[in-house]
Amino acid sequence: MAGITILDVARAAGVSTSTVSNLLNGRTGRMLPETRERVESTIRELGYRPNRAARQLRTGKPQVIGLVVPSVGNPYWGALARYLEAAALTEGYHVLLCNSERDPARERQYVDELVSDGIRGIVLCSSLPSLEHVSGLIDDGLRLVAFDRTAQVDDPVGLVNVSVDNTVGAELMGEHLVSLGHRRIAFVSGAIRSVNRTERFEGFLRALERAGIARPDVVTWPGSSSADGTFGDVEAAELGRVAATELLSGPNPPSAIFAVNDMTAIGVCRAVRDAGMEVGREVSVAGFDDIVLAELYSPRLTTVRQPMKEMAAAAFRALHAPEQAQPTAQATSLLFRPELVVRDSTAAPVS
Amino acid sequence: MAGITILDVARAAGVSTSTVSNLLNGRTGRMLPETRERVESTIRELGYRPNRAARQLRTGKPQVIGLVVPSVGNPYWGALARYLEAAALTEGYHVLLCNSERDPARERQYVDELVSDGIRGIVLCSSLPSLEHVSGLIDDGLRLVAFDRTAQVDDPVGLVNVSVDNTVGAELMGEHLVSLGHRRIAFVSGAIRSVNRTERFEGFLRALERAGIARPDVVTWPGSSSADGTFGDVEAAELGRVAATELLSGPNPPSAIFAVNDMTAIGVCRAVRDAGMEVGREVSVAGFDDIVLAELYSPRLTTVRQPMKEMAAAAFRALHAPEQAQPTAQATSLLFRPELVVRDSTAAPVS
DNA sequence: CGACTCCGGTGTAACGATGCACCGACCATA
DNA sequence: TATGGTCGGTGCATCGTTACACCGGAGTCG
Structure with missing residues (x-):
């Protein structure tokens, strides 16, 4: 099965393997159009498919x-x-x-x-x-x-x-929250070690500064780097939950929480609900990434989409x-x- | 880079390529232990890795x-x-x-x-x-x-x-719902064309029959087979939403809804909430599969886990x-x- | 007319690993 | 001493494709 080689094609079309190979690799200028068509139709008739292993062995790619x-x-x-x-x-x-x-x-x-x-x-x-x-x-x-x-x-x-563009994305979200009328907005993230977390945080800060709002609450969490067999998603959500619980029980709770990604935002949502409040009413929650879940979640999550x-x-x-x-x-x-x-x-x- | 071949190893170890190949393919009985060790250490020193393309070309596998x-x-x-x-x-x-x-x-x-x-x-x-x-x-x-x-x-x-085992899984869920005290239970699914949907439905029915409960409401939906670029997940959720909306507005609404999978269950949850009721109180909702979402969703979804x-x-x-x-x-x-x-x-x- | 240059191809040596068919040395047996 | 059997290897053809080197014939130029 699948045993048709370039040699079979060459023989059936009455040309050399070189010509078939040339055709296959786009060096079509070197042959008569009629030769080309003959070879092409032979390939189709025989159902020939080049052998990747051999090709790789030869080209290295x-x-x-x-x-x-x-x-x-x-x-x-x-x-x-x-x-x-x-x-x-x-x-x-x-x-x-x-x-x-x-x-x-x-x-x-x-x-x-x-x-x-x-x-x-x-x-x-x-x-x-x-x-x-x-x-x-x-x-x-x-x-x-x-x-x-x-x-x-x-x-x-x-x-x-x-x-x-994480900075712009976070700025967009910052502006959105500000334009809704929020003034106390928290940013929840795991340890801001990675580049994109830093950028998201900075974009967010920039939007708030432009609106003349003082530095917001920021809650970051060390975050264990354990790869314990979970996807790490559950962990991210748990982080959001713990952080938000702390924020909401504090002295001056925020009216909106921007999470560094959707998973964390989902955890935040749970904390809000656990605190007896409704997401999208008493507290606004926003995420980042727009994973499938975001649209499916309840409430449907406001977020920043990556194309x-x-x-x-x-x-x-x-x-x-x-x-x-x-x-x-x-x-x-x-x-x-x-x-x-x-x-x-x-x-x-x-x- | 990565240009070390079996020949390099053979030369460095003072043997033939055949011997190296034999060692690589477990035919170790054919050589002196000391030869074997010499070759093995040479392989390690040189950082030799067999070329998959060549191996495949030869073996076909x-x-x-x-x-x-x-x-x-x-x-x-x-x-x-x-x-x-x-x-x-x-x-x-x-x-x-x-x-x-x-x-x-x-x-x-x-x-x-x-x-x-x-x-x-x-x-x-x-x-x-x-x-x-x-x-x-x-x-x-x-x-x-x-x-x-x-x-x-x-x-x-x-x-x-x-x-x-879809039948057993659905039976388990049927028993769970019955044991909670539910008597009117609906099963929501897309068109029951596929094998596992049929099995889930049958397992569910069996559990209810054993409990002496009459044939439950069943809502299936034709379901467009469009591959419109979504993952089909959103579609499955939408199906659950539409079906549940219909069920709940009907004359004798069920107190529990068992969805054929978690995505559909999530759609059902939304419908319940849209109807002004609370999932897990007025209406129970169950899914199947135990995808990551199930634990993250709100409320956390009762479901059947696949190992x-x-x-x-x-x-x-x-x-x-x-x-x-x-x-x-x-x-x-x-x-x-x-x-x-x-x-x-x-x-x-x-x- | 001889020297060139295209054109439309072809011949063939690799690429790296595999495993069958050998092979020489040594030992045991008759 | 001839015969045969292990042991511990080795030699080499082969897998399918590629692309460089080459080639014969026709046309062009001075």
């Missing part, structure tokens, strides 16, 4: 890209995986899935493994702040896209970052684009415009 | 399994993908991800493509009731696991089905297990025991 995510069990990464695979498919590429479980060692091992399997393009969703350890691989020709991460000064040359489909497509393009003459000396950053999605979890404060 | 799911954007499939990848990793296998988007044509195309790429093991999460179209491939040696599906009479020989991790591991084992002498003439079915998870969305009916 498999038609596969790697995707390293913390866990596809998390709907955010699941969505990325889905759209990235769709984008890859349009060019005949496949996606190899790797779950790092947020373990830096595993993450590194996956990348090494993929590289030594000959894979030349990887989308890496790293939990590591620094990507220095891959700069050697990039120098050796690996195409590396860091997803959900913006460029840093010490980024390896050649690295492409794909991310939503996942476009971001995934861009990530693939960056991997697949033809080699460019030395790219900008600095690492590239592809920033996408976030979109405010107002649903039911935010409203004007009760006066 | 890549160290890769294929996973075809409707969409990894759906947390249920995301969880499967995660655990399957973890299981595969333990044996050095990688997972190639394919999203069929519930399109039968795409599903078929993916399988054909994987097969002609030489892949010998596929986990298929088909939306098709019949799997006849793959029986030819199975006869040709493809290992095929159908996930979330129980054996059918016309299944191709050699097919392995992995699924939770995903074990099921994924079993699926991989079925693909990877050594060829057995002609397996049972009939297709195999691996049924897993579901577990009732009682949370906050179900309670005794208000009297």
Whole structure:
């Protein structure tokens, strides 16, 4: 089965394997149009499909890209995986899935493994702040896209970052809450170690400053980095719950809470309800990411949408684009415009 | 980079490539222990990793399994993908991800493509009731696991089905609702076309019959099979919402609603709330699957858990297990025991 | 007319790993 | 001393594709 080789095609079409190969690889200028058509129809009739292994062995470049995510069990990464695979498919590429479980060692091992399997393009969703350890691989020709991460000064040359503009997104949300009339707004996050958390926090602060509001409550939580077999999602939600409980029982509780992501926001919602209040009335809650859950949750969550489909497509393009003459000396950053999605979890404060 | 070949190892260790290859493939009995150790340490020192493409070209068997799911954007499939990848990793296998988007044509195309790429093991999460179209491939040696599906009479020989015991799970839930005191219980589902929906419905009915309760309300919905770019999840939730709205506004509304899966249950919850009632008080709502959302939702959803991790591991084992002498003439079915998870969305009916 | 240049191809040596078919040395047996 | 059997390896053809090197014939130019 599936045993039709390029030789079978060549024989059936009365040409050499070289000609078939040339056609397959777009070097079509070297043959008569009629020859070309004859070969093409032979390929179709025989149902020939090139053998990827042989092709890779020869060229060293498999038609596969790697995707390293913390866990596809998390709907955010699941969505990325889905759209990235769709984008890859349009060019005949496949996606190899790797779950790092947020373990830096595993993450590194996956990348090494993929590289030594000959894979030349990887989308890496790293939990590591620094990507220095891959700069050697990039120098050796690996195409590396860091997803959900913006460029840093010490980024390896050649690295492409794909991310939503966290600062703008958080600003949008800050403005939204302010425009509803909120004046005491808290920001809830796990430890602000990662780049995008920092950016979200800063964007948020900027919006408040512009509105002449004093520095808001900020609750961050150390957050255990345990990978205990859960997706980490439940953990994020729990963090939101604990933080919000503390805030609401404090002396001067906020009328709105902006969580660093949707999972945390969901935890916040639970705390609000546990405190006997209604989300979207007594307390407004906002998230970030717009994962599927956000629309399904009750109340439907006001959040900031990341254009996942476009971001995934861009990530693939960056991997697949033809080699460019030395790219900008600095690492590239592809920033996408976030979109405010107002649903039911935010409203004007009760006066 | 990564340019170390088996020849480099052989030269450095002072043996032939055959000996290295023998060692690599477990034919260790053919050499002196000291030779073996020398080669092993050389491999380690040089950081040699066998080239998968070359190995596959020679053996025809890549160290890769294929996973075809409707969409990894759906947390249920995301969880499967995660655990399957973890299981595969333990044996050095990688997972190639394919999203069929519930399109039968795409599903078929993916399988054909994987097969002609030489892949010998596929986990298929088909939306098709019949799997006849793959029986030819199975006869040709493809290992095929159908996930979330129980054996059918016309299944191709050699097919392995992995699924939770839907009947038992639904029975468990039926008993739970009855034991709480519910007497009018509705079952909400999309069109009961698929096998597991039928089984869930039957298990549910059985529990009610045993309790001497008359045939409950059943609401099914045709359900558009559109793949409009959503994950289908939102659609499932919407279905639950519409169905529950109708039930609750009817003449003799149920005190409990059992939805065919968690997504639908979430839609039901929304309808209940929209009707001005509280889930877990006026109306009990139950789901099936225990996706991450179930625990995060508000109220936390009572549901039936599928032991995903074990099921994924079993699926991989079925693909990877050594060829057995002609397996049972009939297709195999691996049924897993579901577990009732009682949370906050179900309670005794208000009297 | 001889030297060039295109055109439309073809021949073939790799790519790296595998595993069957060998092979020489040594030992036991008859 | 001939025969045969292990042991501990090695030699090499092979998998399907690619792309560089080459080639014969026709046309062009001076």
